[in-house]
Amino acid sequence: MMKSAILLPIAAIVGAAALSSLFIVDEREKALVLQFGQVKQIKEDPGLGFKIPLIQEVVRYDGRILGLPTTPVEVTMLDDRRLVVDAFARWRITDLVEFREAVGAGGEVQALRRLEGIINPAIQQVLGSVPSSRVLSEDRTALMNQIRDIARRQALNLGIEVIDVRLTRTDLPDQNLEATFARMRAEREREAADEIARGGEAAQRVRASADRTVVELTSDARRQADVIRGEADAERNAIYAEAFGQDPEFFAFTRSLTSYERALQSGNSSIVMQPDSEFFDYLRSDSGRGDVPGAATAPQE
Template identity: 80%
Template sequence: MNKSAMILPAVALVVAGILSSIFIVDEREKVLVLQFGQVKAVKEEPGIGFKVPLIQNVVRYDGRILGLLTQPLEVTPLDDRRLVVDAFARWRIVDLVAFRESVGTEGVRAAQARIERILNAAIREVLGAVPSQRVLSEDRTSLMNLIRDQARRQALSLGVDVVDVRLTRTDLPEQNLAATYARMRAEREREAADEVARGNEAAQRVRASADRTVVELTSQARKESEVIRGEADATRNGIYAEAFGRDPEFFAFTRSLTSYQRALQGSNSSIVMQPDSQFFEYLRSDQPPAAP
């Protein structure tokens, strides 16, 4: 009985020691085996690993691609137009030993802060070398690739690889929006005024051309009417002369009637002349006046 009582605790201790020396690495993890803070083994493949109980311990790190959303950052492009930029980076641990030496016991949280500082420096350097119009354009792939490459080179010392960088927002600072909108409004109003001025100038040219055409047409019509009127008067005078030559007395009679009609037009016509005036010769005698 005494022997059995001593063996069972020993077996239990051996089993506990064996179990505590075994650890399992998940396919999503990377593991460091540390002994008094020093790296003794690196386990990156999934499976079972072993360590010395009570002396060595296991530190686990996420082996997947991680994301980092930076805080809004104000940058000044080449044309001194300030912009507020947000970026999103994807990164992963590629060197566990260098990563442990760089961030210590704080792990991923410390790495995120250091990567963000590296990323902000790369954003400032790359965007500060180009005009703001290129930053604000829809096609910023080349700029994002430059930022990624520069951040990747600097982040390798941390044992991490920057896989991708995306600019999620590029806007003007709030205090500049009102001034920018006012400038845009002034530019649009100036363009509108230019268009109105050009329209008025074109309308003036069309109006002047139309007025000139009216004057020319009116002058031509007046000229033609005067010519026609002159020809008609000449024809009329020729007819009168021919008629006078055929019957002078009848011509004198018709001329007198025309004169009476013109003189007595209106509802209250008055003529003052001598009774024996030759003007009323056809009214007071049945005989025609003598031909002159």
């Protein structure tokens, strides 16, 4: 009984020690086994690993491709134009021992700071040697590849492989943006004023052409109306002349009636004439014919 009481704690201790000597590496991880800060084992494949309990420790690192959004950096271009540039880098740990020696216990966080200190100067070096038009163009893949190659060479000492670097923003500094926007607004306003002026000029030409067309059409219509009116008057006078030639007395009679009608209209006007005036010849006549001086007398049979 006493022997069982002793063996049980020993078995528990041995079991706990055995369990603490085991560790599992996930497929997304890489691990180092350290003993008093010294690397004793590298575990890059997923699966079960062993270590000495209480003496050795396991440090795990991300084995996947990681991202680094850099902080914006101001770059002076070859044409003395300044741009604010930031980038996004893709990287991964390739050498666990060098990585551990370079970043120490800081791990990935320290690696991000070190890597950003490599990429930002590479951006300034590459972009500072070209004009801003090339940086702002759509075809800037060659520039990003140059930045990647520089960062890749310098990051090898960290046990890191820089896979890719992409420029995500290329803007003017804040102090220049307002001036640039003001200049753009002024240019657009000038273009708008030019368009308005050209539109007004075109509208004026259209109105002048329309007015000229109206005058021409009106003049032509009046000319045609005058021609038609003259032809009508000539035809009317010819009819009058023919009628007068056929019966001069009837013509004189109708003309007198028309004169009476125009002269004796109702109103406030007054007319004073002698009773024996020729105007009243037909009024004095009983028959309207024969009594008129100069009228022809019918022949007696």
